Amino acid sequence: MLEWFFIALAVILVIVALWAVAAYNGLVTLRNLVQEAWRQIDVELQRRHDLIPNLVETVKGYAKHERETLEAVTQARTIAAAPGSSPAEQAAQENILTQALGRLFAVAEAYPDLKANQNFMQLQQELTNTEDRVAAGRRFYNANVRTLNTRIETFPTVIIANMFGFAREEYFETEDAARQAPNVQF
Template sequence: MTGITIALLVVVAIIVIVLIWAVATYNGFVRLRNLVQEAWRQIDVELNRRHDLIPNLVETVKGYAAHERGVFDDVSRARAAASGAGQSPAQQAASENVLTQALGRLFAVAEAYPVLRASENFQQLQAELTNTEDRIAAGRRFYNANVRTLNTKVESFPSNLIAGAFGFVRAEYFETEDPAVRAAPQVSFGAGDAPAPGAPTV
């Protein structure tokens, strides 16, 4: 075997290794992108559930505090904005944070009405909203973990070469940037009562 033949074999081997790495990296990007999309769809399902609960909650509180029209209008506007289609994860997070603040004011109104807090309908809605918020929080953690993995791979060398060549880009996180919004409104119902969820931040 001549030196030229050996050199050709080495070059071919290097090319094969590079191609195998490129294919594996590309497939890894596809898998991560699909995981991010699937995680976002799960969050979207829970956000829709949250949005569906709010009108019933507003109507229940309105039955005891009809004069608090400004609070009800704020919640309705915030819900409409959060329910709008076509928002990116970052835009959706901003809309949900506004809705969270409006819900905090709604629960603050409910605090002044012991009969409302004791009603079975209100308690059921409160429990359903709390459970939904918990699922959104869990979904957000899963989604953001996948986004972090994808973004790291998009930015790291040499995988960024494949990302640039095939159009894989950073994904947006679903999180709250404003520290004031991160602090979810806390509503105390007294020592003997269960606290309202205060619509935990999503």
């Protein structure tokens, strides 16, 4: 009888150990997915940051007296392109840059020759495409963060997460133009 008890205990311990290994490996996989998704966003943000100086130079040729707006865009780009920010800090920096770019495009509206300039139109299109890729990357990143955070917070995986120091990740939330009401004028 005692022999069956030890066999049952050994089987239970093996099952618990297998579950712990699977839970740990699942958390590592999710953490790596989150890191990979963040790196993709970082690549797209860098692409965005690289387009901005060309855009500013193009506008400069047409709007020489709009120095304040051009400097605001350049300064916002410099801050946003600085490495080492958390997702929340990066989102705040990107929001400031987006607002500065909005002012730059408003300035461009006052210059019909600039709006018709092929280089400006191409840069504006590239920036729009990049913004779309950043938005897609943000959705992918946030979905992975949600999955990881849920797994870290739910029982019984929370035990393994706490034992091995897995921590919640931050979401990357920026102000979307789609969230803001359009300004319509007739």
